[in-house]
Amino acid sequence: MSNSVEEFNAYRAKMNDKILADNNKIIKRIFNLDTNAFSEGVLDKKTKELLGLVASLVLRCDDCVKYHLETSHKEGLSKDQVAEAMSIATLVGGTIVIPHLRRAYEYWEILETSR
Amino acid sequence: MSNSVEEFNAYRAKMNDKILADNNKIIKRIFNLDTNAFSEGVLDKKTKELLGLVASLVLRCDDCVKYHLETSHKEGLSKDQVAEAMSIATLVGGTIVIPHLRRAYEYWEILETSR
C-alpha cells in the first residue's frame, strides 16, 4: 500500500470520477451526502472530522481513516487531539484496531512532514 | 428489551459487579480504562462522549449506545448535537444502523422525560 498522500488522492479522485460518470443515482447521492455530513452544523467541522475518524477506525477502513486524517490535519486538529480520539477507537474496537492505528500514525507523520 | 433507564442501569451494575468480583486482571483493567478514556483530556468530555456514541452506533451495540446517550445527556449535550453525531454514524455505517438509530431515539426520549 502506498502511503504517499498524492498517490492516495490521485487514485481516489480517478476512481471516484469513474464511479460518478456511471450515473448511478444511489451512489451519486451517497457521495453527495458524504460531503454534506461533514460540513459545519450544530457540531463544528473539527468535531465531525474526529467522529468520522473514530467511525472509520473502529470499522477498520484504512482508506477512510487516511481521508479523515487528511481533513483533520487541514482543519488544524493537533496530533494530541487526533491521538486521543484514536485511543477511544482502540479501546472500543479492541486490539484488532492496532494494525490500523500503526498505519494511521504513519500517515499522520507523512501529512505533517509533507508541507 | 427494556427501555427503562433504571432497569438498564441496574442490570449493568449487577453484572459488572459479578464480573469484577471474578478478579480476572485483564477484564478489570479494561473496565478501568473505560472510565479513564472518557474523562477530560485534550478533548473535552462532550466530544469524547460523542466519539463513544458514534463508535458504538457504527458497531451496532445497543447497550453501548444507551450508555453513551445517558452520559451525553448528563454532560448537557443537546438533542441536535446528538442527532448530528448519529447522522454521521448512519452515513458511515449504512442503513443497517437504522434499527439501532430507532432504539437510540426512543432511549433519548426516555432520558429527556425521565427527570
Place this chain on the structure above:
Amino acid sequence: MSNSVEEFNAYRAKMNDKILADNNKIIKRIFNLDTNAFSEGVLDKKTKELLGLVASLVLRCDDCVKYHLETSHKEGLSKDQVAEAMSIATLVGGTIVIPHLRRAYEYWEILETSR
C-alpha cells in the same frame, strides 16, 4: 423480541416518524435513498429484495432481515427462493448467521400464515 408483523411495523413507523420529524437532512436523505434503491431498475424488484435480504443477513441485522422478508413476501417471492438466497448468506457469513436464520424462518412462517 416480538414477532408479530403488525407490532414490528407499528414500532418501525412510529420511530421513523419521530426521526424524520427531527429534520436532520442527512438522515432524511438516507431514508429517501432506501426507498429508491429497491425500486425497479435494470434489476427487477424481486432480485433487489433478495440482495437487500442477503446483505442484511450477513450483517446480522434482524430488523433489516424482517423488513426484506416482508417485502420479498409481498413481491411474490417463494419460500424456496428466499431460502436459497439465505443459504448463500449463511455460507458466506458463517455459522454465526444461523441464529438470525432461525428468526428469519420464524418470521417468514408468520408472514405466510398471517393472511
Place this chain on the structure above:
Amino acid sequence: MSNSVEEFNAYRAKMNDKILADNNKIIKRIFNLDTNAFSEGVLDKKTKELLGLVASLVLRCDDCVKYHLETSHKEGLSKDQVAEAMSIATLVGGTIVIPHLRRAYEYWEILETSR
C-alpha cells in the same frame, strides 16, 4: 431475551428442525459441519469449545455464546478457564464485547445453578 437454558434449547431445536425440514442442501451441510468441527481431533474438545466461544464472543453473537457456554460446561471446563478465554475475546474485540460478556456471565451462572 429469555435466559432459561430449557427455553433457549427448545427454541433452537424447534427452529433447527424447521430449517432442516426444508431440505436446502447448503444449509443442511453447514449444520452437519458444525457438529463435526467441534468433535475430538488433534485439538481436544475442551480447546475447541473455547475456540468456538471466543469466535462467537468477538463476533458478538449471543446465541452462539450461549451454545458454546453450555457445551463448555458439559465438557467440564471451569469458570476460571471460561473467564480467561472470554478476557482474551474482550481485549481483542474491545469494549463493545462487554454487554455480551455480561449476558455470558449471567448464562454461565444459570448453567451452574441449574443442576
Place this chain on the structure above:
Amino acid sequence: MSNSVEEFNAYRAKMNDKILADNNKIIKRIFNLDTNAFSEGVLDKKTKELLGLVASLVLRCDDCVKYHLETSHKEGLSKDQVAEAMSIATLVGGTIVIPHLRRAYEYWEILETSR
C-alpha cells in the same frame, strides 16, 4: 495489491491447492459447498452471483468481490446490473464500502478490457 486477473487467480489457485492438500475435512467441505451454492437452483446463476457479490461487498472482502465480479462477468451480467447491485451494497453497508467500490470498479474495467 495486484489487479491483474491472472495474478489474482494464480495466487488463489496455488494457495487453495495447498490448503486442500492439507486434508482438513471441515475446510475441504466448506470449499465444496462454495462451488455448490452458486450453481443453478430455484434462483439462476446470475442472481446468485449478484447475491455473492453484495454479501462480499457489505462484508468488505476485496478478494471475494473480485471473485464474484469475475464470475458475474463470465455469466454475462452487464456493468449496469453489477453497478446497481453494488449501489444497494453501498447503501446498506455505508460509506465505508466506498473504498472497496473503487477497487471493484477498477477490477471490472480490467475484466472488460482483458479479453
Place this chain on the structure above:
Amino acid sequence: MSNSVEEFNAYRAKMNDKILADNNKIIKRIFNLDTNAFSEGVLDKKTKELLGLVASLVLRCDDCVKYHLETSHKEGLSKDQVAEAMSIATLVGGTIVIPHLRRAYEYWEILETSR
C-alpha cells in the same frame, strides 16, 4: 503486502515505538494488556495463542493473524493444530474468511522454512 517475517516485525516494532513514544495512557495500557493476556494462566500459552488466532481470523485482521501464527510457531504448536483451529474460524466466520486463510497458510509456510 510483504510476507517476510522480518519486514513485518520491523514495521510493527518501528510503529509500536512511535505510538508508545506518544505517551497516550489508554493506548499504552492496551498494549500492556496485550502482553499480559497471552501469558500462562489457568489456560496454557498454546491454548491462548490459538484463541488469539481464531479471534483474529474471524475478525479478518491479517496482521493480527500473522502475529499469532508467529507466536503459535514459537510455542511449538504443530501445523495440524493450527489448521484445526483455523478450520473452526472458517466455519464460524464463513467463506469471507478464506482469503485470510490463504494468506495465513502462506505465512505459516514462511515461518516453517525461515529457520
